[in-house]
Amino acid sequence: MAGLAATYGSGSMTNAISCIEKADVILITGSNTTENHPVISAYVKRAVTRRGARLIVVDPRRTKISEFAQIHLRQNLGTDVAWINGMMHVIIQEGLYDKPYVESRTVGFEELKRMVAKFTPDFVESITGIPGDQLAAAARLYASGKPASILYCMGITQHTTGTDNVKALAALAMLCGNVGVVGGGVNPLRGQNNVQGACDMGGLPDVYSGYQKVADPALRAKMAKAWGVAALPEKPGLKVTEMIPKAESGEIKALYVVGENPLVSDPDLNHAEHCFQHLEFLVVQDIFLTETARNAHVVLPSACFAEKEGTFTNTERRVQRVRKAVAPPGDARDDLSIICDLSTRLGYPMRYEGAEAVFAEMASVTPSYAGLSYARIEKEGIPWPCPVPDHPGTPVLHMGSFSHGKGIFFAIDYIPPAETVDDDYPLYLTTGRVLYHYHTGTMTMKSEGLMDRAPECFVEIHPSDAKNLGVAEGTRVTVTSRRGSIEAVARVSPRVRPGMIFIPFHYAQAAANRLTNARLDPISGIPEFKVCAVKLAKAA
Amino acid sequence: MGEDGQNVIIINGNPYAFEPGETILEVARRHDIDIPTLCHLKGAPPTGACRVCVVEVEGAASLMASCATPAGSGMAVHTETPKVVAARRQVLDLMLASGNHNCTIRQPDEADWTAQQLKVMQEDQAEELCPVWGDCRLQELAFRYQVTAKRYDPAKTLYPQELANPFIVRDFSRCIRCGRCIQACNEVQVNNAINFGFRGAALKIVAAGDRPLRNSDCVFCGECVQACPVGALVEKDTRYRVRPWETTRTRTTCSYCGVGCQLDLHVADGRVVRVTGAEDVAPNYGSLCVKGRFGYDFIHSPERLTTPLVRDGNHLREATWDEALDRVATGFKAIRERDGADAIGVLCSARITNEENYLLNKLARAALGTNNIDHCARL
Ligand code: SF4
Ligand code: SF4
Ligand code: SF4
Numbered sequence: 063m064a065g066l067a068a069t070y071g072s073g074s075m076t077n078a079i080s081c082i083e084k085a086d087v088i089l090i091t092g093s094n095t096t097e098n099h100p101v102i103s104a105y106v107k108r109a110v111t112r113r114g115a116r117l118i119v120v121d122p123r124r125t126k127i128s129e130f131a132q133i134h135l136r137q138n139l140g141t142d143v144a145w146i147n148g149m150m151h152v153i154i155q156e157g158l159y160d161k162p163y164v165e166s167r168t169v170g171f172e173e174l175k176r177m178v179a180k181f182t183p184d185f186v187e188s189i190t191g192i193p194g195d196q197l198a199a200a201a202r203l204y205a206s207g208k209p210a211s212i213l214y215c216m217g218i219t220q221h222t223t224g225t226d227n228v229k230a231l232a233a234l235a236m237l238c239g240n241v242g243v244v245g246g247g248v249n250p251l252r253g254q255n256n257v258q259g260a261c262d263m264g265g266l267p268d269v270y271s272g273y274q275k276v277a278d279p280a281l282r283a284k285m286a287k288a289w290g291v292a293a294l295p296e297k298p299g300l301k302v303t304e305m306i307p308k309a310e311s312g313e314i315k316a317l318y319v320v321g322e323n324p325l326v327s328d329p330d331l332n333h334a335e336h337c338f339q340h341l342e343f344l345v346v347q348d349i350f351l352t353e354t355a356r357n358a359h360v361v362l363p364s365a366c367f368a369e370k371e372g373t374f375t376n377t378e379r380r381v382q383r384v385r386k387a388v389a390p391p392g393d394a395r396d397d398l399s400i401i402c403d404l405s406t407r408l409g410y411p412m413r414y415e416g417a418e419a420v421f422a423e424m425a426s427v428t429p430s431y432a433g434l435s436y437a438r439i440e441k442e443g444i445p446w447p448c449p450v451p452d453h454p455g456t457p458v459l460h461m462g463s464f465s466h467g468k469g470i471f472f473a474i475d476y477i478p479p480a481e482t483v484d485d486d487y488p489l490y491l492t493t494g495r496v497l498y499h500y501h502t503g504t505m506t507m508k509s510e511g512l513m514d515r516a517p518e519c520f521v522e523i524h525p526s527d528a529k530n531l532g533v534a535e536g537t538r539v540t541v542t543s544r545r546g547s548i549e550a551v552a553r554v555s556p557r558v559r560p561g562m563i564f565i566p567f568h569y570a571q572a573a574a575n576r577l578t579n580a581r582l583d584p585i586s587g588i589p590e591f592k593v594c595a596v597k598l599a600k601a602a
Numbered sequence: 603m604g605e606d607g608q609n610v611i612i613i614n615g616n617p618y619a620f621e622p623g624e625t626i627l628e629v630a631r632r633h634d635i636d637i638p639t640l641c642h643l644k645g646a647p648p649t650g651a652c653r654v655c656v657v658e659v660e661g662a663a664s665l666m667a668s669c670a671t672p673a674g675s676g677m678a679v680h681t682e683t684p685k686v687v688a689a690r691r692q693v694l695d696l697m698l699a700s701g702n703h704n705c706t707i708r709q710p711d712e713a714d715w716t717a718q719q720l721k722v723m724q725e726d727q728a729e730e731l732c733p734v735w736g737d738c739r740l741q742e743l744a745f746r747y748q749v750t751a752k753r754y755d756p757a758k759t760l761y762p763q764e765l766a767n768p769f770i771v772r773d774f775s776r777c778i779r780c781g782r783c784i785q786a787c788n789e790v791q792v793n794n795a796i797n798f799g800f801r802g803a804a805l806k807i808v809a810a811g812d813r814p815l816r817n818s819d820c821v822f823c824g825e826c827v828q829a830c831p832v833g834a835l836v837e838k839d840t841r842y843r844v845r846p847w848e849t850t851r852t853r854t855t856c857s858y859c860g861v862g863c864q865l866d867l868h869v870a871d872g873r874v875v876r877v878t879g880a881e882d883v884a885p886n887y888g889s890l891c892v893k894g895r896f897g898y899d900f901i902h903s904p905e906r907l908t909t910p911l912v913r914d915g916n917h918l919r920e921a922t923w924d925e926a927l928d929r930v931a932t933g934f935k936a937i938r939e940r941d942g943a944d945a946i947g948v949l950c951s952a953r954i955t956n957e958e959n960y961l962l963n964k965l966a967r968a969a970l971g972t973n974n975i976d977h978c979a980r981l
Contacts, residue, residue, distance in 0.1 A: 257952040322949050512896070
């Protein structure tokens, strides 16, 4: 979420989910909302069908939510900056932007204007494949929305240009005065239940909890004092996408992996497996013997969400309680007590009476959580920032001013995806999820019912490509990229565009990430899961 | 309250202020005046289908459905007159007689209870009372209004049960055609999977083309199951196995996607046996998706790890916590001494709690001495 942080000074969903109820226009891009965030999609669908809100969907796939859209633009994979700049071009050209807002609350408008000047609808059509008149219509519709909300997901961020894509969306929203208003905003829908919380809690190499920079000596001193140590490391650490290759080169010797399964979720999986082989010491703490755990030197059995106390922070920054309903199986223990025990054995004793005591300590060193306590969120969660105990929480960020003063327009040029199709690899592959599974499937694939609905991996392919390749519904096909190859059954469907295929990434047996490209966005470190070049043939 | 009596309604003799556009039912609920309903679904437009919520309005020729009648200035409403009670009893009587409502409330005449019970047992392939016995709005209201459907013969069953999907049993013989499921599907979740089909006595809730749910647009969110006031829509897994008085509920947060739906885990004998959406709080107000509602099997999966494992050569073997944790601590300490703390990396998780993530961040930086901590959310 580096793009949002750069623009507004804060990198999470700007508005509460309930703001969708107040939006006049909603723009969804890079989010298969009905399958990945079903309950949020219901808010959107209700807004359209019951209140007459107007919906724009920009997605190469014909997703369920696109059936509710007034305008559905189907761009070529990896061309997001181009269509976003194109919309801004039309909006500026036709004088549809919010001039008072731009003047009083933003900087960098002139540079933006110069940059988007060349992104005429015709030029954008040549890159994105979106007909120029449709692009212009979408631009006018978005600009007419008072207020207009933007929702996006991994289809925007999982590119080498992901940070650029987000900055461009953030600029579009500011241009029309939609940030810091109820019903508007730029809203990343977080994929996993507690991504927001993991980031908020300092699960990032360069910040402590509450995004307090480790490079700042004053903050380092504050944390060292709170934690009772003489000093804390100064240098920002490695991102996960750097750690794994560095296992191969020997700079990383040991990994402690808690509740993650990188050996299905990582890009360019064959290479990731190879890197893991080089680790001298791998510790995995999880509820199942995952693909990653099988490679571990020590496996620590932990408790699932139903077996422990604590909090999760949802995609709208709402801090909500997790409560223990049942006991963990066998000798499995909750992660909290495992971490404390391990830390104590490492010579740094940790002792807490329970999760609430940890929360209280965390809140005392984390300004955005400082006003929160279990008592306050007993009945209903509260969205941070919540700096003091009588603060009501903050459903809408940036009201009146941005976290760092003025909102910054970034003038961003279009860069093609890292890998483009050629004669050898003539199809674009994009990856994603299906309704019935979650992430690497370690939880959902234990459910007979969910497996019954979505039993195996598939390749979605357009009827015209299927015909050319002699592939029919249900044919077993082999999909090959420069990095690897998998087998799955074909689903012939106009949901995808000609020239592209879609594969869900959940399935370990046919892991789509054997194909994907590990090239990273240089700022966020997010890999380009959403586009790479492949070829497809009937399985031998 | 308006000084000149504007926007004031009189309910059971007391004046109450209302907002223009509010229905009689809404005003009454806001002031804790109990008007029973069956078909009314919060958050969806009223249909007025069941007529249980009728009230007497002074000066009106007939009883009015309070869910569909806007409050009016000076309107005088009575919610529990003999006429109202008689009308409700008649509605409930017909409903109770209309299907396999084999709870102890239903008392068929002469031919006695046994005949009906045998018929239902045969059709249900079960030897028990209705699967939602004790958790049924119709049963509750029948009890409140002392209705037994004594005057009616057991109804014929027109449509067989639908068992052909993994999640939901559709039992048309217990359907009272209140339409709440349709409202839940079309107005709340907007999945538009079901609607009324056929006419008159043959009225049935159907997916397009009267196909089974598994071949329809249904996405198994289960909103309809939670909305059904009777035993016509029931979670397959809980049917006959879970009785409400044998379970306790724990309010918690869904562990799948980032919406963070609030839900209740229903627990019996130390196992999660059912999940329902929490209706009174953000962000989901009762809604869930198929993963949150039906994806809980993993909690009690036999594949769960139950003991620490340590590697001996090529295989992992069981170990005690002491052995495993010592091995971890020794391993990390040795590498730190030899190669420095930055040779160690920690991957925390979007799956674990804030408290656990906070402690991992503390462990990495304060105990191990490295900022190499990240999570896989970017993936
Ligand atoms: S489960 Fe959901 S989609 Fe299916 S019929 Fe019920 S409400 Fe509709
Ligand atoms: S299935 Fe349930 S909710 Fe739907 S009409 Fe029948 S009784 Fe009402
Ligand atoms: S119930 Fe579905 S939509 Fe709600 S948090 Fe869980 S996975 Fe997300």
